[in-house]
Amino acid sequence: MTEVGLVFFPAFDWAISPDHPERQERLLYTRDQIQEEGLFDHPAIREYRPRLASDEEILRTHVVLPSLETVTESHRIAAGGTIAAADLVLDGLAKRSFALLRPPGHHANRFVHGSRGFCTLNNEAIMVDHLRSRLGPDVKIAIVDTDAHHGDGTQDIFYNDPGVLHISLHQDGRTLYPGTGFITERGGPGAYGQTVNIPLPPGTGDEGMLLAMERVVLPILRDWQPDWIINAAGQDNHFSDPITNMGFSAQGYARLTEMLRPDIVVLEGGYSIESALPYINVGLLLALAGLDYSKVQEPHGRREPQPRAITDQVARICGEVAELWERRSEEDLGKVFGEAEFFERRRQIYYDTDNIYESQQEYIRLCRACPGWRAVYTQSTRVRQVAAAVLLPWKPCPSCRQEAEGQYRQLAAEGRFQQVVWQDPARGRESLKE
Amino acid sequence: MTAFMAGIDVGGTNTDAVLLRGAEVEALVKVPTDPKDLLGSTALALEKVLEHYKEDQPLKLHLSTTLSTNLIVEGRGAPTQVVAVPGPGVNLKSLNFSFPIIELDGYIDHRGREAAPLNLDQVRGLKQVLGGTEGEALAIVGKFSQRNPGHEQRLRDEISQWYNGIITLGHRLSGRANFPRRIVTAYLNSRIARHQLDFLRVWREVQGSAVGEILILKADGGTMTLDACAERPIESILSGPAASIMGVKALTQCTEANYLIVDIGGTTTDLAAVVGGEVLFERDGATISGYRTLVPAILARSFGLGGDSRIRYEKSSGVIIGPERAGTPVCLGGEHLTPTDAAAALGLAQVGSAEAARQGWQAWGESLGIDGDALAKEVFQAFLRQLREAVEAFYAELENMPLYTIREVLDPPDLRPRAVVGLGAPAPVFVPALAESMNLSWEVVPYWAGANAIGAAAARATAGITLQADTQLGKVTVPEMGWRGEIQRPLFFDLGKARELAEEKTREHAGSLGYDASGEVYIVEEESFQMVRGFRTVGQTHLVRTQLRPEVFKVRGEAK
Ligand SMILES: [Zn+2]
Ligand SMILES: [Zn+2]
Numbered sequence: 001m002t003e004v005g006l007v008f009f010p011a012f013d014w015a016i017s018p019d020h021p022e023r024q025e026r027l028l029y030t031r032d033q034i035q036e037e038g039l040f041d042h043p044a045i046r047e048y049r050p051r052l053a054s055d056e057e058i059l060r061t062h063v064v065l066p067s068l069e070t071v072t073e074s075h076r077i078a079a080g081g082t083i084a085a086a087d088l089v090l091d092g093l094a095k096r097s098f099a100l101l102r103p104p105g106h107h108a109n110r111f112v113h114g115s116r117g118f119c120t121l122n123n124e125a126i127m128v129d130h131l132r133s134r135l136g137p138d139v140k141i142a143i144v145d146t147d148a149h150h151g152d153g154t155q156d157i158f159y160n161d162p163g164v165l166h167i168s169l170h171q172d173g174r175t176l177y178p179g180t181g182f183i184t185e186r187g188g189p190g191a192y193g194q195t196v197n198i199p200l201p202p203g204t205g206d207e208g209m210l211l212a213m214e215r216v217v218l219p220i221l222r223d224w225q226p227d228w229i230i231n232a233a234g235q236d237n238h239f240s241d242p243i244t245n246m247g248f249s250a251q252g253y254a255r256l257t258e259m260l261r262p263d264i265v266v267l268e269g270g271y272s273i274e275s276a277l278p279y280i281n282v283g284l285l286l287a288l289a290g291l292d293y294s295k296v297q298e299p300h301g302r303r304e305p306q307p308r309a310i311t312d313q314v315a316r317i318c319g320e321v322a323e324l325w326e327r328r329s330e331e332d333l334g335k336v337f338g339e340a341e342f343f344e345r346r347r348q349i350y351y352d353t354d355n356i357y358e359s360q361q362e363y364i365r366l367c368r369a370c371p372g373w374r375a376v377y378t379q380s381t382r383v384r385q386v387a388a389a390v391l392l393p394w395k396p397c398p399s400c401r402q403e404a405e406g407q408y409r410q411l412a413a414e415g416r417f418q419q420v421v422w423q424d425p426a427r428g429r430e431s432l433k434e
Numbered sequence: 435m436t437a438f439m440a441g442i443d444v445g446g447t448n449t450d451a452v453l454l455r456g457a458e459v460e461a462l463v464k465v466p467t468d469p470k471d472l473l474g475s476t477a478l479a480l481e482k483v484l485e486h487y488k489e490d491q492p493l494k495l496h497l498s499t500t501l502s503t504n505l506i507v508e509g510r511g512a513p514t515q516v517v518a519v520p521g522p523g524v525n526l527k528s529l530n531f532s533f534p535i536i537e538l539d540g541y542i543d544h545r546g547r548e549a550a551p552l553n554l555d556q557v558r559g560l561k562q563v564l565g566g567t568e569g570e571a572l573a574i575v576g577k578f579s580q581r582n583p584g585h586e587q588r589l590r591d592e593i594s595q596w597y598n599g600i601i602t603l604g605h606r607l608s609g610r611a612n613f614p615r616r617i618v619t620a621y622l623n624s625r626i627a628r629h630q631l632d633f634l635r636v637w638r639e640v641q642g643s644a645v646g647e648i649l650i651l652k653a654d655g656g657t658m659t660l661d662a663c664a665e666r667p668i669e670s671i672l673s674g675p676a677a678s679i680m681g682v683k684a685l686t687q688c689t690e691a692n693y694l695i696v697d698i699g700g701t702t703t704d705l706a707a708v709v710g711g712e713v714l715f716e717r718d719g720a721t722i723s724g725y726r727t728l729v730p731a732i733l734a735r736s737f738g739l740g741g742d743s744r745i746r747y748e749k750s751s752g753v754i755i756g757p758e759r760a761g762t763p764v765c766l767g768g769e770h771l772t773p774t775d776a777a778a779a780l781g782l783a784q785v786g787s788a789e790a791a792r793q794g795w796q797a798w799g800e801s802l803g804i805d806g807d808a809l810a811k812e813v814f815q816a817f818l819r820q821l822r823e824a825v826e827a828f829y830a831e832l833e834n835m836p837l838y839t840i841r842e843v844l845d846p847p848d849l850r851p852r853a854v855v856g857l858g859a860p861a862p863v864f865v866p867a868l869a870e871s872m873n874l875s876w877e878v879v880p881y882w883a884g885a886n887a888i889g890a891a892a893a894r895a896t897a898g899i900t901l902q903a904d905t906q907l908g909k910v911t912v913p914e915m916g917w918r919g920e921i922q923r924p925l926f927f928d929l930g931k932a933r934e935l936a937e938e939k940t941r942e943h944a945g946s947l948g949y950d951a952s953g954e955v956y957i958v959e960e961e962s963f964q965m966v967r968g969f970r971t972v973g974q975t976h977l978v979r980t981q982l983r984p985e986v987f988k989v990r991g992e993a994k
Contacts, residue, residue: 008836008838009837009838009843010838011838011839011840012838012839012961012963013839013840013841014839014840018964018966018971019966019969019970019971023964023966024963024964025963025964025965025966028963028975029544031838032544032611033523033544035611035612036544036577036578036611036612036613037523037524037613037614038524038529038612038613038614038615039524040836041612041614041615041718041726047834047836048834048836049834049835049836049837049843050837050843051843052843052844073840073843073844074840077840077843242968274544274545278544279522279523282523282524286524291524291528292524292525292527292528293525294525295520295522295523295524295525296522296523296524297522298522299521299522299541299543299549299550300543300549
């Protein structure tokens with residue numbers, strides 16, 4: 001068994017558009033550096049091919065509108081490559097694995113009307129649901145998203161899912177896309193407290209990131225005891241990144257990886273393609289394989305030490321997050337979500353990459369026995385007619401299953417929707433026909 | 435006038451030699467190899483084959499030797515030091531090289547830019563650490579020196595002022611990216627160079643009498659001159675498997691684009707794959723005795739299964755063959771039963787005494803309580819089964835080669851063979867049965883037992899380069915030639931221009947090595963990217979890897 005299974009897929013023939021950050025060139029210099037450092041060839045690291053994600057694998061997690069035809073092959077390969085990376089660990093071929101591929105996924109919500117923040121399919125989420133389809137719904141999976149942007153898509157997909165703990169460390173949403181990820185966002189009624197956001201001030205460097213790891217992330221993980229740890233490894237918090245304002249370095253990244261000891265790492269963003277990605281990825285691979293990364297350093301540019309004020313600010317935020325985590329089981333959910341039969345949520349979602357607006361209405365059945373079934377109504381500037389979906393959790397109680405089935409049949413009979421989608425991750429899309 | 439050619443392949447057990455008259459085989463001889471006197475064995479084989487040569491014209495000779503391979507495997511050669519310019523990155527000390535490395539300051543980045551200069555005080559200080567007598571050797575290797583050989587060249591200029599030993603520069607050996615492999619390749623090249631020179635001196639003396647020009651076979655199946663071999667002796671490693679595969683290319687009638695080459699010997703079997711008419715190469719380079727190098731090499735996998743392999747019988751699992759050698763088969767007067775004895779006893783091959791083999795199986799069968807004939811059959815089936823498993827594992831490995839484009843993932847290259855082409859003494863016994871069990875057509879090439887020597891004789895000069903252009907920096911580099919030049923009109927330097935320049939440089943390189951540079955220049959690999967900075971295209975980067983592809987020299991003969 002090799003230490004690290006690497007699914008490297010740079011998609012050298014694909015771009016969102018020729019001068020878009022998500023272009024052919026993005027992982028070219030990373031490939032050059034890994035190759036020159038001899039890491040594709042290192043006995044502790046073994047490279048594997050990606051594959052295409054199937055319809056079933058995608059639709060277990062997503063509702064794609066108007067249909068799956070809008071999803072390009074590049075997205076299917078990125079999602080399938082991430083699944084392939086998970087299978088390496090699951091099948092005992094590698095101790096850990098790294099899906100070093102593009103395009104990224106963590107801004108993709110459960111409902112997909114187009115591309116947001118360069119993401120169409122949520123690679124990690126599809127992979128997490130794949131893990132559960134193989135291991136059963138009781139497996140506990142923690143996702144730690146270290147991208148500079150809030151992992152809003154992944155948060156959206158799992159925010160009512162008690163099997164997943166989602167921790168996102170990111171540049172404060174008041175200063176960066178997508179403008180969310182505040183500590184008050186703590187999850188839905190079925191998984192309250194399991195959405196953990198750690199918004200960091202602009203200028204946070206290695207000291208701040210590692211402080212947050214030590215003070216909050218690791219203690220929470222020790223407390224929750226996940227079976228699997230996934231790292232959504234965005235690399236745009238690097239000091240040289242052109243679209244963010246953070247001060248993280250390749251050394252910091254490697255140290256974070258060593259502390260977190262993730263089972264599976266998935267690349268997210270990161271657009272300093274020459275000055276950051278090559279060195280972060282070399283450091284990350286070495287740390288993941290348990291090798292010496294002490295000499296990894298960016299040859300161009302130096303990181304400014306983190307100002308004291310920022311360190312204090314990070315420490316304060318960490319304190320608040322830790323306290324919320326401690327208190328999570330004492331919260332009165334009735335106060336947060338109301339005492340009605342359903343909790344209602346209305347949202348407007350902007351798809352910046354494709355310039356699409358979506359408006360969404362969601363009803364979660366408040367249930368004591370399970371996280372509750374959900375009904376979602378959505379329409380967008382691309383899909384103007386409202387589409388409806390009835391979603392079951394991984395482990396619905398019998399009465400929720402029954403109610404949801406009834407709701408689905410009723411909505412389907414009404415005939416006024418663009419389509420009515422049935423999502424049953426544990427039994428599959430065909431479960432209603434049985 | 436028809437040209438005569440001689441080819442010699444010095445193998446571990448036998449040395450094969452051939453005399454070709456045009457496409458006709460005039461003589462094929464085999465002498466046992468004396469591992470302690472390779473030169474003697476080679477000379478004997480040459481002498482025997484020259485007995486058939488009556489012309490006045492000096493004869494051209496192609497030589498495939500195990501000298502460099504043996505030097506490496508046996509850990510011999512000159513005392514060799516390595517000076518490296520690693521810059522930041524993987525800690526060289528953590529890679530556990532079997533030799534010490536002196537690390538210097540300085541760094542060339544992935545674009546070939548100098549990110550940190552050499553420290554000249556440090557360089558001058560090397561005089562105290564390095565020897566520098568004629569018997570010593572040195573390798574100078576920088577990270578990304580294939581993108582900019584400046585540091586390596588500067589170091590050579592400084593050090594060679596007082597250093598008298600052999601110096602190898604990493605960038606000259608390969609244009610591929612892989613710093614640890616570049617270090618190993620340059621180190622080995624320097625280490626074996628002196629011994630190789632001694633060996634070449636002998637052949638230079640032979641040259642000019644009956645023998646005219648002498649060329650040395652390389653791991654990529656091409657030939658090189660003695661001068662080129664003196665500079666890059668490392669390229670002559672593993673020429674044995676290459677000779678066999680070139681033999682197949684010269685002799686086969688197979689018209690399939692994809693086929694499997696199976697070379698069954700006494701101790702081992704080698705597998706190689708032809709895809710789209712071309713033999714597959716190692717992605718990075720040859721591996722020899724645990725050393726991973728950048729030496730361009732035919733991709734061949736060897737495993738311990740051959741005509742003389744040891745056979746074990748276990749109640750639970752039945753017959754297991756190999757991987758070690760048993761020795762001479764019983765039918766040829768040996769003591770241990772081998773797969774060859776199974777073939778002899780079953781009447782599948784005329785080797786030695788079939789009766790002796792049959793008695794052997796009878797006796798062993800009795801002790802196991804099995805019919806002797808049935809046991810021989812079981813051995814034959816086990817041989818086929820193990821061979822088929824090795825073939826499956828071989829293609830599984832090939833099919834795990836990474837794919838970096840959507841086009842390739844959607845339509846992966848088809849590597850699977852349509853036919854099996856065999857060689858080696860036991861090939862006629864096992865290859866047809868192997869192919870039939872895989873539902874493939876088959877061929878055993880003419881002269882299957884001496885095809886390796888024919889391959890050596892039929893091989894032609896090969897030379898390749900790696901051209902890397904960066905139009906934003908206005909630089910173009912061909913490391914194999916130690917050349918880094920300016921791009922005159924960067925805006926117009928597209929992939930087409932890069933290809934043209936690569937072809938020109940390939941011919942120039944081949945010419946400087948003393949080769950016939952008139953063949954087709956074939957593009958092995960190419961890449962081209964737009965470089966965009968801040969939503970603006972600032973340049974392009976092109977990589978073109980070429981190979982001078984000589985015409986395959988065909989040799990006539992009766993296929994089995
Ligand atoms: Zn990001
Ligand atoms: Zn319920």
